[in-house]
Amino acid sequence: MQSNGHWQPLTLPDSPSFRAGWFLIQGTLRARQSRGETRLRWQNLQGNWHEQILPVTRRGTLQELVWLPMGVSQLGLLASSEGVECDLAIARFARVSAGESRWRRLRRVWPFYQRLSAHKRKRLGLAWHLWLTDLQQAYQLVGKIRDDRPLHAYEHWLANFDAVQPGEQRMIARQLARWHNLPHVCLHLVNVTDAAARQRTLASIQALHYPASHLTVVESATPRPAGEWQWAIPAGAVLAPAALVWLAHQLRQTPDAQWIYGDHDLLDEKGKRHSPNFKPDWNETLLHSQNYIGWCGLWREQGHVDVPQNAAECHRRWLQLAHQHAAKQIAHIPALLMHVPETGLLQDDYHTLADQLPLLPAGVTLEPAPHGICRWRWPLPSVLPRVSVVIPTRNGLAHLRPCVESLVQQTRYPDLEILVMDNQSDDPETLAYLAHITRQYGVRVIAWDHPFNYSAINNAAVREATGELICLLNNDTEVMNPQWLEEMVAHLLRPGVGVVGARLFYGDGRVQHAGDAVGPGGCADHLHAGLSADEPGYQRRAVSAQELSAVTAACLLTHRALYMRLNGLDEVNLPVAFNDVDYCLRVGEAGWRIVWTPYAELYHHESVSRGKDITPQQLARAQGELNYMKKRWAKRLQHDPAYNPNLSYDRPDFSLSHAPNVVLPWTN
CATH class of the missing domain: 3.90.550.10 (Spore Coat Polysaccharide Biosynthesis Protein SpsA; Chain A)
Structure with a gap:
């Protein structure tokens, strides 16, 4: 039984008098590109239609238990992919007993309880007792993790992983009371041209889960003595309630940090959040290419502070800090600390940057590149090495x-x-x-x-x-x-x-290699594979020179x-x-x-x-190599510094994670 993106009818086992009960659906799904949802659809006695998303594994396996009420009719399945036809083959659709359904659900749920940390289970809603008290809810939550479908519904991700619940607010208050020497932060409001935008930002500052005694708000561009940590906030931006809790936590992990940045997303004109920018850990070469940090950076400075007021000044400020500090003094917080109005999005001005920045290494020249990227041309010696x-x-x-x-x-x-x-x-x-x-x-x-x-x-x-x-x-x-x-x-x-690695293309002009992610995909896999040559990729990273964990030896330069x-x-x-x-x-x-560069092309x-x-010999050898990598680099495969832990580790496609590998400071 095959389907090419159309509803595929299923024969009801008890037709015409359908009895309620548990049913097992088994099959396989093959999609040439990233697939969409696989949905079960049926009509009830009242003539209303119902739909349920069915998880499919990375290997394309569909094996799901569903409860169907009495009187179901016109039962069907739809497997979709993103703009490309896919094939769905159903091997079995049969009623199972209540005992078998419970056994099958337990067999799926229990390994996840063993494998996931207590913190991750909590973030997913998998309470320790849920498999006993509400097995079906536990089964559905595990199904979301098991489903290999890329997660693009940002509002769902925010509801599950970003909202601070009332109980967590109490935990934060207790945590802050236990911590000593909380950093004092000076928040500088810049670009204040709209009263309503200013008020939105001030309201978010007042709502911070952080003691007011450790906050100073400055609304003047005139340099003046300020607190220990500085943060330039464009008017209209909204700070996350726990933003400074994350800062205090990070300083407990890296007390010598002089510059800390976090992730951010955008606000549309109605205040809805979208387009999360989940950033890599410190990546100097990427900062050369673009201001990937945006406004979401705090730096340690006392006395008279020079605060950036616009895009060029902001980028220049980060480049100055990169010049002044060692990599170990720069930290990244993998959490959304700021929500920036899309109307105030930074537009890089590289001509201004080049004119104002005296810190360029000797011989380096700057020039604009497509998609607003800055190309740094590094000098070659007069006598070239062989x-x-x-x-x-x-x-x-x-x-x-x-x-x-x-x-x-x-x-x-x-x-x-x-x-x-x-x-x-x-x-x-x-x-x-x-x-x-x-x-x-x-x-x-x-x-x-x-x-x-x-x-x-x-x-x-x-x-x-x-x-x-x-x-x-x-x-x-x-x-x-x-x-x-x-x-x-x-x-x-x-x-x-x-x-150094290169940008490689398939013969048809699509991107074959834009560097490797290590961990996402199971071990190592190419970033931005299949992208059109002129597409910028996630946060313009397919066209930006940057530092990565690995590149392919199909074209690799080394000493x-x-x-x-x-x-x-x-x-x-x-x-x-x-x-x-x-x-x-x-x-x-x-x-x-x-380093990976998009300007070396093959x-x-x-x-x-x-x-x-x-x-069989080749397959055994390949499995042995994979096992070796997983053992030799076990810790490294858990976190790629160039790939944010809020993104999916099932595949290196920058989709949102069904189970972010981020520990909340107040749950430690």
Whole structure:
């Protein structure tokens, strides 16, 4: 039984005299893109229609118990996807006994009680006794977590995870009474041009769950002595009631912090909240690209305070603080601290910024880019370091040829060494081409006569390379712009940068790779995959240079000395998959930064030469690699600094989490 986004009728087991009871629906759902809701619909005795959302797992499994009342008629299912047809196959629709329904519901609910922390169960409404007192409610709450459908209904998310309940207000008051040395905060109202907007902001300040004795409100742009912590608030913005509770809590975690920022969302003209900006942890390169912090930042400063009054001043202020403070002195609170009117949204003015900012590193120039992004052009030294490009291949001439030809003919970088690692090629045309590029272009072809091991192949090549810098490159890539390597080298030569990745595209022009998230998706997965080339992505991050946890080795630039010091890719535990992610994590662990830039662009046809894992041996190897990553990086997989914990960790698509991994300070 198939469905392509239309209502699919279900045959009623007891038709025509339908009796009330529990029913089990089992099936599978296949969608080519992100799917929408899967709904059960029926008509009751009075002729009214009812609908119920059914959870479907990440693997597309539908297995749900539903209670249907007496007299149900015209029962049907609808599976939808976001603009693309999907297939729903129903394997079973049958009545089950009350005993079996209870057993099946317990079997689903109980593992979640064991797996989720007490805090997370509380935020989800899964009280410790609920599985005994109201099993059906517990079953429905667990179903929301189990459902792999992206959560985009922001008002539902706010109701579940953002509202401070009356009981929690009492907890906050008790918590603040126990804490000593609460920070004194000076709130500076800026851009006060509308009396109603001013009053909204003042009302939100009066409603703060924070002692008034530790607050000062300033409504003048004239510098004056103020409190310990400063916050510029544009008139019309609304502060979250617990915003300063979060600040006090953060300072207990990081007492040396000098600058703290939080998340924010927007207010429409009717005061409705929308468009949450769930930010990464401190990300200097992203701040270069855009003012991702907005107005939602507090800094420690006493005496006469220079408070930003507009967009350019605000961005400049954050860049000044970034210049003054070490990364360990900057903290991010993963909570919505401020709601900003969409009419007062910051518009970056980079010409003004460049004119007023004397803190630019030597040789850096700024220029505007699409979507209001600022492109920082980092300088290159007068004598460029040699780059050794490593390309493993086994036959695959149809892809190897355009890869090598684009490197030779389109890459402008002058000091380039190309090493092709030949892993047992036996195709005559490929062998002839390898001989040709050796003669014609001076490509070094090195035979690697061993079973396929991506890590070992690259490690062997790096040992042979003469370049100061190493570019790992897949044989199914093609250069798109001549300056791609200059862009990557310029970032890699920045202080503290250990790896640089590129923006990769499918052959049809859609984004294939915009950096990797580590944790979301189960282990590691590409950000913004499938996005159109001209789309900015979540909070313009698909078009902003930024720091990430990892990038793909389909095109990865690193220092040869660093690569050798860290023993390169893991040949033993990760011969095929995740070796690039593991390398990036080890680079980060050693104190280096990983940068992704959208201005180095290549096509990537993604593993076309090696193919997919299909044999039992390949599947076993892939599972072993995944298990190793989950064990080696268990803690790291729980939180990616470049991916907010309020966002879904089921998939790296920046959708809202069904179960945010954020602990409220007043529940500790």
